[in-house]
Amino acid sequence: MATLKPIDLSGLNDERLASSVRAQIAEACEKNGFFQIINHGVPVELMDKLKEVGRKFFDLPKDEKLVYAGKPVLAAEGYGSRMVLTDSEPQFWREFLELHTLPLSERHYNYWPQKPAEFNETVEKYTAALMDLAHRLLSVISENLGLKPTYIKEAMGETQQSIVFQCYPPCPEPGKTLGLPAHSDIGGITILMQEGDGLQVAAANDTWELVPNHPNAFVVNLADQIEIITNGRYKSANHRAIVNSDSTRRSYVTFYYPAKDQKIIPAPELVDAKIGPLYRELYYLEYLQALAAGRAKDKRLVQSFAINNPLIT
Numbered sequence: 001m002a003t004l005k006p007i008d009l010s011g012l013n014d015e016r017l018a019s020s021v022r023a024q025i026a027e028a029c030e031k032n033g034f035f036q037i038i039n040h041g042v043p044v045e046l047m048d049k050l051k052e053v054g055r056k057f058f059d060l061p062k063d064e065k066l067v068y069a070g071k072p073v074l075a076a077e078g079y080g081s082r083m084v085l086t087d088s089e090p091q092f093w094r095e096f097l098e099l100h101t102l103p104l105s106e107r108h109y110n111y112w113p114q115k116p117a118e119f120n121e122t123v124e125k126y127t128a129a130l131m132d133l134a135h136r137l138l139s140v141i142s143e144n145l146g147l148k149p150t151y152i153k154e155a156m157g158e159t160q161q162s163i164v165f166q167c168y169p170p171c172p173e174p175g176k177t178l179g180l181p182a183h184s185d186i187g188g189i190t191i192l193m194q195e196g197d198g199l200q201v202a203a204a205n206d207t208w209e210l211v212p213n214h215p216n217a218f219v220v221n222l223a224d225q226i227e228i229i230t231n232g233r234y235k236s237a238n239h240r241a242i243v244n245s246d247s248t249r250r251s252y253v254t255f256y257y258p259a260k261d262q263k264i265i266p267a268p269e270l271v272d273a274k275i276g277p278l279y280r281e282l283y284y285l286e287y288l289q290a291l292a293a294g295r296a297k298d299k300r301l302v303q304s305f306a307i308n309n310p311l312i313t
């Protein structure tokens with residue numbers, strides 16, 4: 001579990017410690033693109049407040065939540081629930097609320113709950129703080145790769161952010177379902193706060209490693225577009241959420257991703273002149289469409305954008 005020992009970000013502001021913190025981030029990114037951070041600068045009261053408004057929303061009667069039900073469109077948002085038990089391919093056991101938070105023109109307040117009353121203000125403050133944190137992490141990640149600090153931010157174009165409130169109720173037969181089946185996140189970088197254990201990351205030999213819940217920590221994971229931009233130096237991490245029979249687990253997941261019309265290309269600095277880029281260029285919209293079309297069922301979606309090259313697994 002050594003790799004999931006939280007990285008103390010406060011060291012970035014101390015010149016004696018900064019290079020060691022950067023090296024820890026680089027190592028986690030090289031290894032599996034998954035790490036936890038503490039002393040990240042986001043106030044604990046704000047984290048607690050977000051959990052509180054999330055819990056209060058999920059505690060509302062079903063018909064009040066259904067007012068915010070999402071429609072099945074490409075970039076869906078709103079409330080949904082899916083609770084499936086099966087003996088075959090594991091499915092979902094979760095309730096969720098997804099909201100676009102950036103750019104401001106994509107905030108569709110008709111999906112933002114009116115109860116509890118502090119919901120909007122809390123989500124606005126929390127997601128602004130998480131956007132700053134994402135930018136700080138991306139600048140360290142860019143520099144670790146020998147790129148200028150703003151490289152990845154610029155490569156992803158106009159900032160897009162959404163938040164998903166995940167709620168995994170107790171399940172009578174946890175072996176017959178999953179909160180969220182295995183996947184990698186499709187955007188750039190994901191920052192997750194969890195209440196209760198259940199998040200697992202793919203480990204060696206097809207096993208799953210639990211990402212332990214540390215108080216006041218965030219879990220960070222790299223997603224598919226960072227894999228493409230880094231030309232495969234950093235891979236997106238496969239992960240899933242399991243459920244349990246005795247308690248509700250919740251998580252609050254902030255996704256940072258490119259605009260649909262943003263062209264994503266491997267950074268030329270990271271492309272070997274003899275081999276060439278390992279992924280083809282794409283517009284992020286194509287990626288969303290490939291996902292919606294259920295492409296690459298038995299392999300990672302990002303592999304279907306790899307240029308036929310045995311180095312990409």
Ligand code: OGA
Pocket residue numbers: 164166180185194198199239240241250251252253
């Ligand atoms: C996700 C995700 C895991 C969790 O929302 O993409 O991986 O523990 N969530 O909720």
Ligand code: NI
Pocket residue numbers: 183184185239
């Ligand atoms: Ni995920």
